[in-house]
Amino acid sequence: MGSESETSSRILAVVLDSLERVGYDGLYLQEVARGARVSLSTIYKLFGTRDQLIVAALEQWMARTSYTDLAAIDPDETLREGLMRLFRRVFEPWEHSPKLLEAYHKARTGPDGSRLEAQGITALVPAAGAVLAGADPDYLDDIGRVLTGLSYGLIGRYVDGALEITDILPTLEKAVFRLTADNESAANSAHISRAQSPTGS
Structure with a gap:
């Protein structure tokens, strides 16, 4: 059993190294087998496809990097600070390993991507619950839906080449600010501006 576990660990280490170097599309199982000093049949036996x-x-990498220390909450932090702490914990490792973010995006939308989503939910929901404790449940649900959709959208834009990886966190920070700040005066000024502007201009 120990030998199989060691073999699996060696294979996963080679996969992560390959993903960081050549990305999702450049990973070939023959090269993984050669790097891990195992046969292709061993890879298929241990991992399937x-x-x-x-x-x-990616599950192993996320558990080691993005999903560690999520529960370390500061009782004095604001909702905005708590949400950004969680976003930084998840996204900063990706800023250092951008090809892994691309691999995550492609794998998450693939046939076994539900495993990555489930891992994220298991890791993040308790941490987010601690940050959001005491808030109105409908408000929390709205914030969750908006920020989850925005996160996946920003990742997709990065993978498509429309956004720099270092622009993801600042964009999320702006969104968190807008969702947690009182925006009524900004909204009212837009309404007043429209009302004062000449028709058709």
């Missing part, structure tokens, strides 16, 4: 292997490697 290429997609399952990549998901397993």
Whole structure:
């Protein structure tokens, strides 16, 4: 059993190294097998498919980097500070390993991507619950939906080349500010501006 576990760990280490170097599309199982000093049949036996292997490697990496220390809450932090603490914990490791973010995006939308979503929910929901404790449940649900959709959208824009990876966190920070600040005066000034502007201009 120990030998199989060591073999799996060696394979996953090679996969993560390959993903960081050549990305999701450049990963070939023959090269993984050669790097891990195992046969292709061993990889298939332990992990099933290429997609399952990549998901397993990303699950391991996320558990080690993005999903550690999420529960370390400061009782004096504001809702905005708490949300950004969680976003930074998740996204900063990706800023240092951008090809892994691309791999995550592609694997999450693949046949076994539900495993990555489930891992994220398991890690983030308790941490987010601590940050959002005491707030109105409908407000929390709205914030959750907006920020989840925005996060996935920003990741997609990065993978498509329309956004720099270092622009993701600042964009999320602006959104968190807008969602947690009192925006009534800004909204009212827009309404007043429209009312004062000449028709048709």
